[in-house]
Amino acid sequence: MAPSFRMKPPMGEDNGWWWQAAAEGKLAIQRCTGCNTLRHPPRPMCGECHSMEWDSVVSSGRGTLSSFTVLHHPQFPGFDYPLIIILVELEEGTRFTSQLVNCAPEQVAFDMPVEMLIQEDPDGFRLPVFQPAEGSHQ
Amino acid sequence: MTSPLHNKAAIAGIGLTGFSKKSGVSELALAAQCVKAACDDAGLDPGKIDGLVSYTLDSSDEIEVARAVGAGDLKLFSKINYGGGAAVGTILQAVMAVATGVAENVVCYRAMNGRSGQRMGQGVSGNIISSDLIHWSWYMPYGMLTPGSWIAMIANKYMHRYGVTAEDLGRVAISQRHYAQSNPRSFFHGKPLTMEDYLASKMIAEPLRLYDFCQETDGGCAILITSTEHARDLKQKPAVIRGVVQASTRGQEQMTSYYRDELDSLPEMELAARLVYEQSGLGPDDIQAACLYDAFTSEVIMQLESFGFCGPGEGKDLVREGALDINGRLPNNTHGGLLSEAYIHGMNNIAEGARLVRGTSTSQPSNVEHVLVSSGVGVPTGALILGPD
Structure with missing residues (x-):
């Protein structure tokens, strides 16, 4: 058996929320609230409409x-x-x-x-x- | 419109250290040796160096190298990001500086204890949160920690889509290993490779086997860039830079561009091709030899398509016809490349490009006029076309 400790993801403001959702059992996808475009991996600005407002949906x-x-x-x-x-x-x-x-x-x-x-x-x-x-x- | 960079600068000197698995010296020592060697090759006093360019991954800062080799006033110092994608980018910095009069003699270098020191396959880790580290966070917890794992995802898709076989990858490895037999600098000098050996080599990251991977190497390589005019007065036949470009495309990631439409082609390399052909006024039919970046065999086949030597999915057919061999359509990595000579992050492929124009390769094909050299695959990259004065 391999040891149980896998390498953990570094977490910052742009990705920590996603791993929090994962800890709660959810596969989240970031959604721009300006134009509704889904994006992954998450990033702070929408490349389509440049909005910095976003929420997420559960896949x-x-x-x-x-x-x-x-x-x-x-x-x-x-x-x-x-x-x-x-x-x-x-x-x-x-x-x-x-x-x-x-x-x-x-x-x-x-x-x-x-x-x-x-x-x-x-x-x-x-x-x-x-x-x-x-x-x-x- | 003619590019302001076209034919303005040339490679006037190339310098190497010995290549090994354990150099026993510091990376700065390797950097100083190769930079001095590039100046010696050209017959230029290192005191005349006024620009130094390297990779962000290189541990030897420009001023450390400058002091070590006794350079004087520096007017350009710069480092390029993205691993092996930086190779041609360093040359672009130098050419822009020389063509605009910012600097006269710029040396680009990469020196690494790539086997005995920090190994590329050692994985990524760290505590300082940066956008780059957050990028890697999507792969680290799943155990994708090495270049082979990142490249395999694209290689597998590409091979599945176009029916590329293990034997096709093997043909690339064998062709370059064959060139290495004429090159005493090569790690694999005196060690030829058969298809049987290739297929029996250990599976690392499916579909990639051990011999699909480049050599981890301790060593350094430096390239001296100066104006074409000045290069004529130096010792070597100038390898004139017809075109040199960097390229990164929409949705680009470093090694893991898995979220854009194209999973079975190299959009950044297609951009590099379009730009370098535009700048040079040349096309694939004008290129007689190449040093296509070869950290992995699959990348060579894909680039044959990116650079227009064949259509999508036809790279394997060219390889089966022996296109990469010395009498083939496009002799490629005639020094053995990163696969068989050494992995100096692509800098040694640029050196071979200059040798091919000089006519001094250890496997010199006949009738080489223009040579294409590319930087890292799967990362922001670049391309370079060299030709005679």
Whole structure:
């Protein structure tokens, strides 16, 4: 078993709120309140209308795999290998980089439907990860 | 309209340290050695250096290098961001300074204990909150901590979309390893690579294997830029800069541009291509050899498309035809490149570009007039076209 302490994200004003939502079990997507454009990763100004006003929506957690990689080496403490990293195209239209769990590395495929779950590490850190969507096992 | 930079400056000197896995000296020592070597190559007194440019990642500040080599008054000092994306950007700073009269003799350098010191694959961490660190926060907690992991996401998508195979990546690795056999500076000199070896090498970040990765290296490389006119009076045949540009596009991230429309092409490299062709008045048909940035094999195939040597998805076909080899359409990284010579963050690829124009490569193809050199892939980048006086 790998040690339980994964590297924690540095948090500042532009991203801390997102990780707080994750700790509460939500996959948040930042939304510009000027023009309603969704954006991820979060940033302080809307590149479309330049508004600095924003709120967020909660993603359904459903999406498909735009791409993925399976990491074998180097192996960092706090992660189990092979480690499946995915780029999810969320239903809402933004993309999100995450980890795929409950799936054998040889089963990962492009365009595979996935669903979000919140993983809680033994040290209490929580973050959104994904698993194959129910009924999508091949 | 002719660009004010076109043909105004030239590479007059190139300088290298030895390349190794453990230099045993400081990075400043490597920087001073390569800068001095570039001046010696040109026959220029280091006291005449009036500009120094490096990478933000370089630990040797301009004035430290200046004191070490005995440079006099500096009129330009500058560092360029974004890892290997900085390589050509340093040359752009120098060319702008020389073309405008801001400085006369500018040396661009990168010196690193890239294996024995801070390794690129060591991951990112830190306590000071910056916009850059917040960028990495989206990847660190998921275990995406290395360049290979960041590049693999795009490589996998690209290969899936266009049917690029492991053997295609292997062909790039083997072609460059073959060049390394003629280059005694290469880490892999005397160690040829077969397809069998390549395919048997350890999987690191699917679809990338060990031999898809460049060499972590201790070493330094410096490039002396001066006016084309002045370069004529120095020792070496000038490698005249036909065009030099930086390029970053909408939605650009450093290594992880996963949120823009294009996941299977390199928009910033396409921009660099358009700009450098415009500035030079040249096109892909005018280029006979290249040093396409090769921290990873997949990047070479993708750039064949970005720079218009073929259409989208056709890079693999060029590679299968042997285009990258010495008698091919576009001999590429004839020194062995970052994959097989050394990884000096792309600076050593610029040095090889100058050698190809001089006609002094250890694998010199016949009839080279123009050479294309690119900077880092997946980051804000740049491109350079060199030609004879």
